[in-house]
Amino acid sequence: MNKREFITYCIEDGVGIIQLNRPEVLNALNRKMVEVIVEQVEAFDADETVRVIVIKGDKKAFAAGADIEEMIGDTPLSFELLDPFAVWDRLMDVKKPMVAAVNGFALGGGFELALHCDLIVAAEDAQFGFPEVNLGVMPGAGGTQFLTETMGHRKALEWIWLGEPMDAEEAKRYGVVNRVVAPELLEEETMRLAKRLAKQAPIALRLIKEAVHQAKDLPLADGMKLERKNFYLAFDSQDQKEGMRAFVEKRSPSFKGV
Amino acid sequence: MTMEQNQYETVIYDEKHRVATITLNRPSAYNAFTPQMNKEIIETLKRADRNEEIRSIVITGQGNAFCAGEDLGSVDHETNHATLLRERYHPMINMMKKVTKPIVAAVNGTAAGAGMSLALAADFRLVHRETKFISAFMGIGLVPDSGFMYMLPRLIGYAKALEIAVLGIPISGEEAKKIGLATKVIEKDEWAEQVQSFSQSLAQMPTTAFSLIKRYMMDGMHTPFTDALEQEAQAQRIAGMSKDHQEGLRAFKEKREPVYTGN
Numbered sequence: 001m002n003k004r005e006f007i008t009y010c011i012e013d014g015v016g017i018i019q020l021n022r023p024e025v026l027n028a029l030n031r032k033m034v035e036v037i038v039e040q041v042e043a044f045d046a047d048e049t050v051r052v053i054v055i056k057g058d059k060k061a062f063a064a065g066a067d068i069e070e071m072i073g074d075t076p077l078s079f080e081l082l083d084p085f086a087v088w089d090r091l092m093d094v095k096k097p098m099v100a101a102v103n104g105f106a107l108g109g110g111f112e113l114a115l116h117c118d119l120i121v122a123a124e125d126a127q128f129g130f131p132e133v134n135l136g137v138m139p140g141a142g143g144t145q146f147l148t149e150t151m152g153h154r155k156a157l158e159w160i161w162l163g164e165p166m167d168a169e170e171a172k173r174y175g176v177v178n179r180v181v182a183p184e185l186l187e188e189e190t191m192r193l194a195k196r197l198a199k200q201a202p203i204a205l206r207l208i209k210e211a212v213h214q215a216k217d218l219p220l221a222d223g224m225k226l227e228r229k230n231f232y233l234a235f236d237s238q239d240q241k242e243g244m245r246a247f248v249e250k251r252s253p254s255f256k257g258v
Numbered sequence: 259m260t261m262e263q264n265q266y267e268t269v270i271y272d273e274k275h276r277v278a279t280i281t282l283n284r285p286s287a288y289n290a291f292t293p294q295m296n297k298e299i300i301e302t303l304k305r306a307d308r309n310e311e312i313r314s315i316v317i318t319g320q321g322n323a324f325c326a327g328e329d330l331g332s333v334d335h336e337t338n339h340a341t342l343l344r345e346r347y348h349p350m351i352n353m354m355k356k357v358t359k360p361i362v363a364a365v366n367g368t369a370a371g372a373g374m375s376l377a378l379a380a381d382f383r384l385v386h387r388e389t390k391f392i393s394a395f396m397g398i399g400l401v402p403d404s405g406f407m408y409m410l411p412r413l414i415g416y417a418k419a420l421e422i423a424v425l426g427i428p429i430s431g432e433e434a435k436k437i438g439l440a441t442k443v444i445e446k447d448e449w450a451e452q453v454q455s456f457s458q459s460l461a462q463m464p465t466t467a468f469s470l471i472k473r474y475m476m477d478g479m480h481t482p483f484t485d486a487l488e489q490e491a492q493a494q495r496i497a498g499m500s501k502d503h504q505e506g507l508r509a510f511k512e513k514r515e516p517v518y519t520g521n
Contacts, residue, residue, distance in 0.1 A: 182496060185496065188495075
């Protein structure tokens with residue numbers, strides 16, 4: 001386990017794991033911590049030995065919001081000059097699959113960090129929510145956009161307006177999380193999923209991620225073209241040849257990511 | 259713990275041989291609920307669930323009744339029943355479900371209205387011949403609440419549950435045993451010992467395995483089959499990692515009784 005300020009990280013069987021590490025405040029995110037997380041995600045994205053990235057909290061919580069004290073004195077201009085939320089956008093350029101393992105609270109910025117991941121595995125005790133409205137503000141790192149995309153605007157408005165936490169089952173019902181698992185097994189089940197992904201053809205996963213993420217932004221005709229180009233592009237990989245050969249030879253493929 | 263040390267107004271909390279007993283203690287009002295009692299039941303349930311020494315919990319009533327439900331003295335035309343339920347009863351019933359250890363309702367007399375709901379929210383019900391379950395709700399033009407409509411059909415089936423809810427006929431201890439609502443009918447003169455010995459036997463079981471059964475089996479009744487299978491697999495994985503499972507295996511191979519520690 002390697003240590004950086006506010007996080008620890010390691011690589012296990014092709015899975016790059018980032019564990020949030022500010023236990024004294026239930027992993028509440030401050031600006032420096034978000035930067036460190038983003039930097040580590042980018043480092044994993046560039047690391048050939050990493051195929052999947054997992055972000056998790058500790059035994060008590062995923063991340064219970066942002067550091068309120070850090071922004072209590074902010075003004076519109078101080079925000080404009082520092083633009084502290086811009087760093088989050090870099091997470092959208094990550095090419096490898098990102099999986100969040102959420103237990104306990106994922107509130108505010110913590111929820112947004114989970115929503116920035118491609119997949120979310122939630123423990124039965126997970127609580128997701130945007131309590132910002134109770135402080136007279138609103139989500140600022142993608143909450144209104146990502147939640148609306150997954151739940152639809154009516155449910156998203158209800159949750160963000162009321163600022164109440166939703167439990168894991170509710171989150172699953174609306175497609176906000178992929179799986180709900182026993183809290184005792186959150187890590188094991190997340191790693192089971194991550195290691196399965198790590199065995200899939202990395203180039204295919206990457207091209208699929210790009211096409212799926214573009215689906216919400218592009219007009220259908222452009223999305224179809226992007227999908228087609230990515231399909232064609234996959235045929236430049238050795239993994240495509242290995243995958244198809246293995247299928248014909250009735251054996252399991254071994255993908256190299258090239 | 260002696261009565262003098264009891265720190266609660268409306269319940270008595272006691273711990274003995276790994277069993278915590280919560281005695282509803284307003285005998286002059288047939289142990290009817292008050293806001294304070296709802297709160298103290300939650301507090302004592304939490305306390306028992308947190309204490310690692312404790313491995314089963316008994317809820318019973320002081321005097322001749324188990325619990326008469328809501329104290330109707332404070333209900334009038336201005337009462338908002340939904341608010342009353344959300345604020346007082348739902349937290350209590352939710353806590354009954356959240357507690358990981360087996361809860362035994364030792365129904366020592368009449369359990370009426372929400373008092374019956376409390377007994378239904380327990381994991382086991384013990385009764386004697388003078389026990390009565392009464393769904394008193396329809397009698398005053400109300401519907402069963404505090405989890406009653408969810409629990410009763412799951413415990414005994416829909417047709418009988420509907421009869422009990424609508425016809426309001428009291429269910430005796432023996433009838434309760436017959437329809438599967440009660441685990442055991444105890445002779446009155448053996449009541450205290452038998453309640454304690456049943457609860458102690460639960461306290462000697464593999465507590466982790468119990469908590470997983472409680473967590474998944476009830477809700478499994480409305481979980482899609484494939485999801486329920488996956489929950490079983492996860493529960494079995496957790497139980498399979500427990501020390502009690504290893505002890506169970508060893509005892510089986512050594513042909514002796516297992517000694518479970520709850521870990």
